Amino acid sequence: MGVDLRELVLPYKKEIALEELRGIAAVDAFNALFQFITIIRQPDGTPLMDKTGRVTSHLSGILFRTANLMEKGIKPLFIFDGTPPPFKEETVQMRRDGRALAETLHKEALARGDIEEAYKQARAASRIDSTIIASAKRLITLLGLPVVDAPSEGEAQAAYMTISGDVGYAVSQDYDTLLFGSPALVRNLTVSGKRKMHGRSITVNPEKIFLDDLLFGQKISREELIQIGILVGTDFNRGCYGIGVKTGIKIVKEGGYEKTLKEKMPDFDPVPVEQFFLHPPVTKDYSLEWKTPDFEGIRAMLCEEYDFGEERVNRALSGLGLKIGQKTLDSWF
DNA sequence: ACTGACAC
DNA sequence: GTGTCAGTG
Numbered sequence A: 001m002g003v004d005l006r007e008l009v010l011p012y013k014k015e016i017a018l019e020e021l022r023g024i025a026a027v028d029a030f031n032a033l034f035q036f037i038t039i040i041r042q043p044d045g046t047p048l049m050d051k052t053g054r055v056t057s058h059l060s061g062i063l064f065r066t067a068n069l070m071e072k073g074i075k076p077l078f079i080f081d082g083t084p085p086p087f088k089e090e091t092v093q094m095r096r097d098g099r100a101l102a103e104t105l106h107k108e109a110l111a112r113g114d115i116e117e118a119y120k121q122a123r124a125a126s127r128i129d130s131t132i133i134a135s136a137k138r139l140i141t142l143l144g145l146p147v148v149d150a151p152s153e154g155e156a157q158a159a160y161m162t163i164s165g166d167v168g169y170a171v172s173q174d175y176d177t178l179l180f181g182s183p184a185l186v187r188n189l190t191v192s193g194k195r196k197m198h199g200r201s202i203t204v205n206p207e208k209i210f211l212d213d214l215l216f217g218q219k220i221s222r223e224e225l226i227q228i229g230i231l232v233g234t235d236f237n238r239g240c241y242g243i244g245v246k247t248g249i250k251i252v253k254e255g256g257y258e259k260t261l262k263e264k265m266p267d268f269d270p271v272p273v274e275q276f277f278l279h280p281p282v283t284k285d286y287s288l289e290w291k292t293p294d295f296e297g298i299r300a301m302l303c304e305e306y307d308f309g310e311e312r313v314n315r316a317l318s319g320l321g322l323k324i325g326q327k328t329l330d331s332w333f
Numbered sequence B: 001a002c003t004g005a006c007a008c
Numbered sequence C: 001g002t003g004t005c006a007g008t009g
Helices: A006-012 A029-039 A057-071 A086-111 A115-124 A130-142 A154-164 A211-218 A222-232 A245-253 A257-264 A271-278 A295-305 A310-318
Strands: A023-028 A074-080 A147-149 A169-171 A184-187 A194-197 A200-203 A207-210
Touching: A006 A207, A006 A211, A006 A245, A023 A029, A023 A154, A029 A057, A029 A074, A029 A130, A029 A154, A057 A074, A057 A130, A057 A295, A057 A310, A074 A130, A074 A154, A086 A115, A086 A271, A130 A147, A130 A295, A154 A169, A207 A211, A211 A222, A222 A245, A222 A257, A222 A271, A245 A257, A295 A310
Parallel strands: A023 A074, A023 A169, A074 A147, A169 A184
Antiparallel strands: A184 A207, A194 A200
16 A cells, blocks of 8 residues: 555654643544544454444544543644545456455354454455544544545645644655655554564554655755656556666656656656655645534444444543533643 | 453 | 563454
C-alpha cells in the first residue's frame, strides 16, 4: 500500500511521545480504518461483530484510540477519500483480486483448522465497505470530531491542510502525504504501543517526519522525490522492475529519470501522475469545529445498536469527563 | 483498539 | 513495573 519510501526516510524519522504531539492531527481515515479492521481480531481472524454479524472492529478502534489521543491533548479530525483518479484503477483492481484470493485461502485454512494461516488470510481479506465508512463517520461525528470529505485522495487533502497551517500534521502509515507536499507526517499514531510480531511483542512508538528534513538531507527537491516515488511505484503507477529507493534516488540525481522510464516502461506517461502529486484535487470547503461529545448518542449507538458493553464505553469516555447521565460539557480542551 | 487477571 | 493471555462485539 502506498509508496515505499521507508529506507529513504529512515535517517530523518524522529520517535516522539504522544505528549509532544499536541495539536490538530489530520488523520487519513481510510488508513486508520484499515488498521483497526486488520488488527482488532480474534486469533482465527474473525473481526469483532455485533449480534447480527456487522463488523464493529473499526468502531472499537475509533472509540478507544481517539479517546486516548484526546486525553493527551491531540485534536484529531478524519479525512475520507473521494473519487480516485482513473490511473488508480489498476491498484484498486489488484487489491480486489488480492482480497478475493485471501477470502478463499481463509475458508480453506479454517476448514483444515490452521488458525495461524486463517488469521493471516482474514487480515488480507479485510475490506472497507460503505457500511463501515458510514458507521465510522457517524461515531466520529458523535464524538464531536470534524469529518472532512476529500474530493479525491484523503492523503492529498491532509497534505493541503497541513501546508495551509489549519492542521499540525498528517497522520498515516503511508508516505504518500510527503509526495503530496505535507510538511509533517506522523506514523504509528492510530496503532497501540505494543504489537505482536511472529510471537514476539515489539514496541511501536509514534514517529514524526518533516518533509524538509528529508529533502535537505537527501539533497533533493520535492519534484525529485515524486520522481523517485514514480520509479519505485505508487498507488497510481506500477514501478520499474528492480528499482527501489536506493537505485531510484541515484537515477534521479544523475538525471536519468526520463531515460529510465522510456527504457523500462515505454507505454507509461508519467506526466498525469506527476501533476496529480503536485496539484491534486483538494477542497477548502471544510469547517474545523470540535464539539462536546454526545455521550448519550454514543451510548445508544454502540450499546443498543452494536452490542458494546456499557461499562467499557463508559470507561473509554470517562477520561474525557463524561459519564452516563451527563449529556453536555462546556469545554473539554 | 482496549481491559482484566495473573505471573514474575 | 513489564509480559502474556484471553476476551471484547
